[in-house]
Amino acid sequence: MGRYTLQRLISTIPVLIVVSIVTFTLIRVLPGDVAVTRLGENANPENVAKLREIMGLDRPIVVQYFDWGGDLLRGEPGRSLNSDLPVGDQLLKRLPITIELTIFSLILSIIIGIPLGVISATKRNTPLDHSVRVLAVLGQAIPNFWLAILLLLFLSIQFQWVPPFTYRSIFEAPIYNLKQFILPVIVSGYALSAITMRLTRSSLLEVLGQDYILTAKANGLTNLQIMNHQALRNALIPIITIVGTQLGALIGGSIIVEQIFSLPGVGRLTLQAIADRDYTQLQFNVLFLASVVVFTNLIVDLSYGFIDPRIRFSRS
Amino acid sequence: MNQTTDQSESVSFGAAAPSTFSKIFTFLIRYWQRYPLGVFSVLLILALTVIAIFAPFFAPFDPIEVHRKDSLAGPSSTYLLGTDSFGRDVLSRLIYGSRISLYVGVAPILISTIIGTIIGVLSAYLGGRMDALLQRFMDALMAIPALVIALTMVALLGASANNVIIAIAVVTMPQINRVVRGVTYQILSEPFIDAAISLGASNTRIVIQHVLPNIVAPVVVVGASLIGLAILAEAGLSFLGLGIPPPQPTWGNMLGGSNRDFFEVAPWLAIFPGLSITITVLGFNILGDTIRDLLDPRTRGSNERF
Numbered sequence: 226m227g228r229y230t231l232q233r234l235i236s237t238i239p240v241l242i243v244v245s246i247v248t249f250t251l252i253r254v255l256p257g258d259v260a261v262t263r264l265g266e267n268a269n270p271e272n273v274a275k276l277r278e279i280m281g282l283d284r285p286i287v288v289q290y291f292d293w294g295g296d297l298l299r300g301e302p303g304r305s306l307n308s309d310l311p312v313g314d315q316l317l318k319r320l321p322i323t324i325e326l327t328i329f330s331l332i333l334s335i336i337i338g339i340p341l342g343v344i345s346a347t348k349r350n351t352p353l354d355h356s357v358r359v360l361a362v363l364g365q366a367i368p369n370f371w372l373a374i375l376l377l378l379f380l381s382i383q384f385q386w387v388p389p390f391t392y393r394s395i396f397e398a399p400i401y402n403l404k405q406f407i408l409p410v411i412v413s414g415y416a417l418s419a420i421t422m423r424l425t426r427s428s429l430l431e432v433l434g435q436d437y438i439l440t441a442k443a444n445g446l447t448n449l450q451i452m453n454h455q456a457l458r459n460a461l462i463p464i465i466t467i468v469g470t471q472l473g474a475l476i477g478g479s480i481i482v483e484q485i486f487s488l489p490g491v492g493r494l495t496l497q498a499i500a501d502r503d504y505t506q507l508q509f510n511v512l513f514l515a516s517v518v519v520f521t522n523l524i525v526d527l528s529y530g531f532i533d534p535r536i537r538f539s540r541s
Numbered sequence: 542m543n544q545t546t547d548q549s550e551s552v553s554f555g556a557a558a559p560s561t562f563s564k565i566f567t568f569l570i571r572y573w574q575r576y577p578l579g580v581f582s583v584l585l586i587l588a589l590t591v592i593a594i595f596a597p598f599f600a601p602f603d604p605i606e607v608h609r610k611d612s613l614a615g616p617s618s619t620y621l622l623g624t625d626s627f628g629r630d631v632l633s634r635l636i637y638g639s640r641i642s643l644y645v646g647v648a649p650i651l652i653s654t655i656i657g658t659i660i661g662v663l664s665a666y667l668g669g670r671m672d673a674l675l676q677r678f679m680d681a682l683m684a685i686p687a688l689v690i691a692l693t694m695v696a697l698l699g700a701s702a703n704n705v706i707i708a709i710a711v712v713t714m715p716q717i718n719r720v721v722r723g724v725t726y727q728i729l730s731e732p733f734i735d736a737a738i739s740l741g742a743s744n745t746r747i748v749i750q751h752v753l754p755n756i757v758a759p760v761v762v763v764g765a766s767l768i769g770l771a772i773l774a775e776a777g778l779s780f781l782g783l784g785i786p787p788p789q790p791t792w793g794n795m796l797g798g799s800n801r802d803f804f805e806v807a808p809w810l811a812i813f814p815g816l817s818i819t820i821t822v823l824g825f826n827i828l829g830d831t832i833r834d835l836l837d838p839r840t841r842g843s844n845e846r847f
Contacts, residue, residue, distance in 0.1 A: 240677055243678055243680070243681040244681040244684055244685065247685065251690065252693060252697070308641065362826065365769075365826060366773075366817075366820075366823040366826055368773055368793075368819070368822075369777075370780050370796065371776075371796060371811075371814075373813030374815070375800070375812075377813065378805065378811055379662065381805060382805065412608055446617065473683075473685075473687070474686070474687070476689075477687055478688070480689070481688070481777055481780070484781065495689060496781070499783075502696075502697075507693065511689055511693070513688075514685065514689060515681070515684040515685040519684050527803060
């Protein structure tokens, strides 16, 4: 198991290198000059050239890539082109907000998605099942920003309630913080729970049709025992996979959600960096977000061994 | 000569008409009973397509025509779904907006399907180092959150319908590639491929005759669900102000920008564009699910509808 973990850990290195190349190419090869953006469209070409030189943008693109890579490996990802603050510090400052949003959304999606999926599968083709499925299909079709707008609108018109808009951390002002996070978490969590619901239902239906479930029933086990000991565990692998792969979508969605609810998280920082053509900040953020996705997928992969002993033993 | 053809055609048409119509009718009834939601989604998408194509015919007003006197008017018999702060008719803007949503929903998926299929087949066919290289590249593209890539591309290339299409094609392509590569690998290991090779079939012949026909079904299923995703992506980009710029109406930009300041006094501005997006995405998602059920022998004929 330890050796397998190490192998998988090493196998992420080439992916991360390719991610860095893709990130760099995406941001640098496309048109749009930060020097021009900064100085304005009508700037003196001489000044633009000077600024490009100061920023190191006049050197060949490959040299720039290796410079950036070297800086990253030395732990010096550079300074924001816009605010001149270290990009790492900027990201770290925003990170707790995005982590809080992501974790709460994940938890919400699991506590809604899995039980409703189980109910839907066990009460198949009843009105209850149909309602859960409608809820799930809707969750995948509603744009998250529209749901956010509707919730804000409804609460402000009906109850004159508006969530607080200046951020305070959960450690400093817990109640205030939760008031601020409840709507963003509902919006992000609902979309994810829709996918979890559908997958739990279909995965469980497949497992419940297996012969060993029939055997367990014939042996006199109660439905609850079968669900806890045989069915749910076997249905869990696809569910964990999808929850893991949805993390990228959740992070992407957080850009919009953070924007609507004025949460100064990583998503908003990234959006700002895009708007400002702040290459160093944007490159660092994109690389960071992609690494989070790569490592989540790794953890998901490794977790199969803990859930399913067959996978654990076949590896060692 | 012409006359004879016409005559023979009309004769055969006349003779075949009742049976053809009844065939289509029974076909629809049969699918309606088995897949009511699937048939409904097809009809919905057809209706939307007709509305989008004939937008000038359906829209009561010019979508960018300003009626200063009637700004923020509520739904009435003149303005069925109300007006925005410029007094522009919301219904007309929605009808014209459907053009963008369908165009930006379908076009990038066609592009990504073609490119993703080529890369997927090549990757599986070549195998070895080339396969590993191409797939690491795809892994990297999939690791970066799609919205981040799309936003960056549109911001740098400039906000326009074509650039949004390019951006969405780039982020959806790896998913098509993954499906195609998997299926191709599976087919290439089948005994009939060995048989074809031993009979002297060329690579091109194997790909066209054996690989491509087997890829169509899974690609159609993934493609249909990606259309829904593409419509959502366009709406998200336009909402953030990085999609198709105003005054051209899109469902996404009707929900963003300065309109947001008026939602509380004119809720119809918020409700109808979002509803249009949701219903359309719902239509494509249900269509995708129905096709999957139709093609999957395990669920075919069962009452799993979505």
